[in-house]
Amino acid sequence: MTNQIPLVDYLVLGDEPHLVANECTACGARFFDRRNACASCSGTEFAKAAIDTTGVVKAFTIVSFAAPGVPVPFVAGFVDCGGTSVRGNIVNVEPDDQHVTLGMPVRLTTSVMGTDEAGTEAVTFGFEPIDPTEGEAAA
Amino acid sequence: MSDPVWILGIHMTKFGKHPDLDTVDLAAEAALGALADGGVTMAQMGVLAAGNLMGAAAGIGQQLQKQIGQTGIPVYNVTNACATGATALRTAIMAVKAGEADYGLAVGVEKLSGAGLLSGGARRPDSDTWQPSGRYGSVAPVDGRIGTEIMPGVFAQIGMEYGHKYGGTSFELFARISEKNHAHSVLNPLAAYTKKMSLEQIMGDVMIAYPNTRPMCSANCDGAAAAVVVSDAVLKTLSLEQQRRAVKVSASVLTSDPYTEGCQVLPDVNTLTRNAAATAYEQAGIGPEDLDLVELHDCFATAELVHYDNLGLCEPGGAVDLFNSGATWRDGAMPVNVSGGLESKGHPIAATGIANIWEVCHHLRGEAGDRQIEGAKVGLAHVIGLGSACGVHILEKSAA
Numbered sequence: 161m162t163n164q165i166p167l168v169d170y171l172v173l174g175d176e177p178h179l180v181a182n183e184c185t186a187c188g189a190r191f192f193d194r195r196n197a198c199a200s201c202s203g204t205e206f207a208k209a210a211i212d213t214t215g216v217v218k219a220f221t222i223v224s225f226a227a228p229g230v231p232v233p234f235v236a237g238f239v240d241c242g243g244t245s246v247r248g249n250i251v252n253v254e255p256d257d258q259h260v261t262l263g264m265p266v267r268l269t270t271s272v273m274g275t276d277e278a279g280t281e282a283v284t285f286g287f288e289p290i291d292p293t294e295g296e297a298a299a
Numbered sequence: 300m301s302d303p304v305w306i307l308g309i310h311m312t313k314f315g316k317h318p319d320l321d322t323v324d325l326a327a328e329a330a331l332g333a334l335a336d337g338g339v340t341m342a343q344m345g346v347l348a349a350g351n352l353m354g355a356a357a358g359i360g361q362q363l364q365k366q367i368g369q370t371g372i373p374v375y376n377v378t379n380a381c382a383t384g385a386t387a388l389r390t391a392i393m394a395v396k397a398g399e400a401d402y403g404l405a406v407g408v409e410k411l412s413g414a415g416l417l418s419g420g421a422r423r424p425d426s427d428t429w430q431p432s433g434r435y436g437s438v439a440p441v442d443g444r445i446g447t448e449i450m451p452g453v454f455a456q457i458g459m460e461y462g463h464k465y466g467g468t469s470f471e472l473f474a475r476i477s478e479k480n481h482a483h484s485v486l487n488p489l490a491a492y493t494k495k496m497s498l499e500q501i502m503g504d505v506m507i508a509y510p511n512t513r514p515m516c517s518a519n520c521d522g523a524a525a526a527v528v529v530s531d532a533v534l535k536t537l538s539l540e541q542q543r544r545a546v547k548v549s550a551s552v553l554t555s556d557p558y559t560e561g562c563q564v565l566p567d568v569n570t571l572t573r574n575a576a577a578t579a580y581e582q583a584g585i586g587p588e589d590l591d592l593v594e595l596h597d598c599f600a601t602a603e604l605v606h607y608d609n610l611g612l613c614e615p616g617g618a619v620d621l622f623n624s625g626a627t628w629r630d631g632a633m634p635v636n637v638s639g640g641l642e643s644k645g646h647p648i649a650a651t652g653i654a655n656i657w658e659v660c661h662h663l664r665g666e667a668g669d670r671q672i673e674g675a676k677v678g679l680a681h682v683i684g685l686g687s688a689c690g691v692h693i694l695e696k697s698a699a
């Protein structure tokens with residue numbers, strides 16, 4: 161079996177890939193990165209919290225002009241996953257304003273972004289549209 | 300209530316390309332211009348606050364002194380992203396307000412011509428071995444893989460988020476905001492670009508980050524601006540002409556971004572602007588309805604829309620209606636960015652937060668020529684630097 165590593169440590173791989181946040185035990189604020197203390201209440205205790213794998217797009221941009229080395233176009237999104245805001249690309253959709261819309265329901269998906277010299281695959285995540293006509297069985 | 304601080308002299312250079320002038324030349328031109336405008340000299344200044352974001356380590360304040368007067372006064376070199384100029388001005392105002400100086404000089408300067416639209420440079424290539432590093436434990440660069448880090452894209456989402464919350468936004472709406480600012484710039488001889496652009500031209504130009512096309516992004520250019528501030532007590536000893544042209548700083552506010560849900564993934568430029576505006580209106584004892592003109596931080600067309608709301612120029616959620624009413628055009632009830640804004644006047648970062656004050660002062664003094672907003676008595680200048688810092692100043696015409 162191929163070894164895999166997530167692009168970022170808040171992406172949990174496995175049978176049900178999901179994102180995980182450091183949640184402040186005092187106020188509930190969630191952070192994807194390591195914090196010395198909570199930015200909201202200065203509390204210092206955190207617990208891991210799994211983030212919903214579905215959400216709605218509350219903002220997006222279609223980037224056509226990026227730094228050299230960044231393939232364009234791509235859709236960058238700001239997704240509300242059950243009350244937690246998540247940044248990620250909107251994938252598996254045509255990158256235009258007919259196919260990507262505000263309020264669009266999406267779900268987390270993962271993909272292999274490359275393999276290193278040791279043969280380890282790096283896995284990234286994005287959000288893909290949930291086809292409203294699609295049944296749960298296909299999901 | 301403590302005595303007010305006044306802007307005695309103020310100057311901005313032409314914004315645009317200055318291949319023959321270095322950063323210090325531009326800062327000197329602005330500083331000497333502000334001193335001359337105020338009828339004072341470097342020897343009278345008790346404090347200098349200076350900002351130059353791109354060369355922050357060089358100490359622009361002391362570099363400037365070498366060219367215009369090494370008087371030994373305290374220098375505060377400041378940086379605060381795009382709010383650097385406002386931070387320099389606020390620093391000088393605080394020193395005067397605290398009674399530590401009678402006069403203060405604030406300068407902001409930047410050389411950005413040819414910097415390209417994106418300042419970040421190329422994304423570094425992936426390494427041969429995935430090795431987690433940094434606070435996210437990332438094994439490779441994330442820009443473009445987990446959203447975007449480019450400013451046109453970040454601010455595009457900020458405008459789109461407003462649209463998601465309240466509705467009514469579209470590519471065309473944002474482009475029409477840009478059309479307004481480019482139309483305004485035609486009357487501003489100091490703007491980097493003074494070309495009117497049609498809606499079709501704006502929408503048909505190079506797309507950078509939907510819905511922001513190239514003319515909907517702030518223009519990189521060279522420029523500097525400087526202001527001389529003076530205490531109320533000292534102003535009263537000056538000539539009637541100086542008192543008549545002095546502009547009252549009715550409010551000077553700087554805020555940073557308080558924690559809000561989501562700010563870790565998309566900067567919240569709204570809350571700190573709303574906080575700064577609320578404090579500024581309270582300090583000045585006025586409301587947004589009293590403003591005759593507003594210069595706000597349209598770093599992108601998408602940003603201008605949200606700041607209508609953040610600065611209280613409309614009811615919450617009413618920014619689209621405000622714009623559609625025509626109010627923010629120069630002949631409207633609430634003229635916004637009659638200078639042409641950052642999209643056409645240009646955005647030499649550290650100069651911006653003083654240049655917007657210059658624009659407002661120009662109108663309050665009745666010296667704005669062709670683009671004069673007739674009878675302007677009160678104006679507001681706003682900047683925001685991502686990270687974030689927000690500066691809001693309310694300025695009032697002298698009663699003298």
Ligand SMILES: [Zn+2]
Binds near residue numbers: 184200202
């Ligand atoms: Zn907390």
